Amino acid sequence: MGSNYDDTTGDYVPTYALSIPVPNVQELARNDPLQVPDRYVQKQEDRPQEIDFCYLSSDIPVIDLSLLSNGDEEQLKKLDKACKEWGFFQQVVNHGVDKEVLCSMKGAASEFFELPLQEKNKYSMPSDDIQGYGHAYVVSEEQLLDWSDALILAVYPSQYRKLKFWPKSPKGLSKGMIEEYSNGVKKVAEELLRSLSSIMGMEKDRLLEMHKQLVQAMRINYYPACCRPDQVLGISAHSDTSTLTILMQENDITGLQIKHNGEWVAVRPIPDALVVNVGDVIEFWSNGEYKSIEHRAVTNKSKARISYATFFFPHDDVEIEPLDHMESSTSPHKMYKRVKYGDHLRSSMKRRMEGKAHTEMAKTGKT
Numbered sequence: 001m002g003s004n005y006d007d008t009t010g011d012y013v014p015t016y017a018l019s020i021p022v023p024n025v026q027e028l029a030r031n032d033p034l035q036v037p038d039r040y041v042q043k044q045e046d047r048p049q050e051i052d053f054c055y056l057s058s059d060i061p062v063i064d065l066s067l068l069s070n071g072d073e074e075q076l077k078k079l080d081k082a083c084k085e086w087g088f089f090q091q092v093v094n095h096g097v098d099k100e101v102l103c104s105m106k107g108a109a110s111e112f113f114e115l116p117l118q119e120k121n122k123y124s125m126p127s128d129d130i131q132g133y134g135h136a137y138v139v140s141e142e143q144l145l146d147w148s149d150a151l152i153l154a155v156y157p158s159q160y161r162k163l164k165f166w167p168k169s170p171k172g173l174s175k176g177m178i179e180e181y182s183n184g185v186k187k188v189a190e191e192l193l194r195s196l197s198s199i200m201g202m203e204k205d206r207l208l209e210m211h212k213q214l215v216q217a218m219r220i221n222y223y224p225a226c227c228r229p230d231q232v233l234g235i236s237a238h239s240d241t242s243t244l245t246i247l248m249q250e251n252d253i254t255g256l257q258i259k260h261n262g263e264w265v266a267v268r269p270i271p272d273a274l275v276v277n278v279g280d281v282i283e284f285w286s287n288g289e290y291k292s293i294e295h296r297a298v299t300n301k302s303k304a305r306i307s308y309a310t311f312f313f314p315h316d317d318v319e320i321e322p323l324d325h326m327e328s329s330t331s332p333h334k335m336y337k338r339v340k341y342g343d344h345l346r347s348s349m350k351r352r353m354e355g356k357a358h359t360e361m362a363k364t365g366k367t
């Protein structure tokens with residue numbers, strides 16, 4: 001497992017997998033809005049089809065964080081059910097992150113993406129890093145590509161930050177702004193981890209302690225409008241390698257879809273709600289009782305969409321394996337092999353995002 005010296009902070013920061021440089025999609029769409037290059041056209045079976053509305057967005061569980069943090073039994077039951085049946089839930093009310101902070105983050109990020117390419121490229125992601133502006137998870141010249149660009153930043157612990165990738169303009173997407181937003185969603189994640197600890201039959205702080213150090217990274221996705229939204233994917237189907245992911249989406253553009261009982265369900269945004277999904281680490285610790293959710297993002301013809309994913313995950317050295325007490329009558333043995341978290345994260349980054357392939361491989365220990 002590697003680390004790199006960061007000359008802006010003087011710290012050693014973990015390094016990740018190589019990614020092959022690919023064109024900027026926003027520029028591609030701007031230069032030729034009526035064409036989709038072949039490399040972005042998905043295989044027939046992966047293309048977003050019309051969803052037949054077997055499940056509706058409104059079926060996705062909604063959790064009230066303020067009730068949950070007061071130990072409300074009904075919300076705890078709802079959380080347990082949401083994690084078991086969906087791996088995914090929306091919090092509408094009382095998540096505690098100031099609406100102004102959510103709005104400022106959105107305004108600042110759209111200003112960033114509107115900067116000229118030359119300006120944004122000052123923060124360009126090197127091929128041997130996962131931080132910066134560009135594309136991660138591109139592992140072969142033949143791989144089909146997603147219709148999006150991203151800005152990825154490690155936020156906590158602060159020594160993982162590489163400040164050379166933190167935008168200096170526009171002023172709005174400043175260090176202070178990113179920290180304010182990140183501190184807000186961190187409190188939400190910590191609260192949820194306490195409740196998850198309880199429903200997994202442990203002391204409230206146990207899950208947090210098991211991280212050794214709660215690592216937090218942010219990925220701001222930019223999906224340009226696309227003339228053929230039926231042929232491309234904004235982000236291919238995947239589950240997050242995190243413990244939990246908190247996603248903020250635009251209030252008025254639908255793009256996120258989750259796989260539920262084999263069907264894709266559109267997650268229509270609820271204004272100012274934070275969307276939360278269970279990541280692979282919870283799936284492993286819970287011995288598969290709570291599943292990391294497979295999800296993807298689709299594009300649309302008329303509007304660009306921006307989404308803000310914050311990943312929370314353990315320190316690289318933490319050994320992840322199903323907890324002894326999570327072996328149950330339905331899964332009487334440990335379904336996943338023990339793996340160092342850093343190895344799981346890096347091996348998932350060495351592969352293209354492909355649904356839940358990496359959690360399936362973790363069952364055999366061949367990640």
Ligand SMILES: COc1ccc(-c2cc(=O)c3c(O)c(OC)c(OC)c(O)c3o2)cc1
Nearest residue numbers: 130153154160217219238239240241242311
């Ligand atoms: C030190 O800088 C970083 C470390 C890790 C990440 C990061 C963590 C993830 O868990 C993660 C992820 O789960 C993911 O979904 C598969 C993803 O792509 C959509 C990530 O880019 C990602 O990054 C970031 C920065």
Ligand SMILES: O=C(O)CCC(=O)C(=O)O
Nearest residue numbers: 219221255256297307309
């Ligand atoms: O844009 C979205 O709604 C999904 C983004 C996502 O899945 C991710 O960044 O991991």
Ligand SMILES: [Fe+2]
Nearest residue numbers: 238239240295
């Ligand atoms: Fe994701």
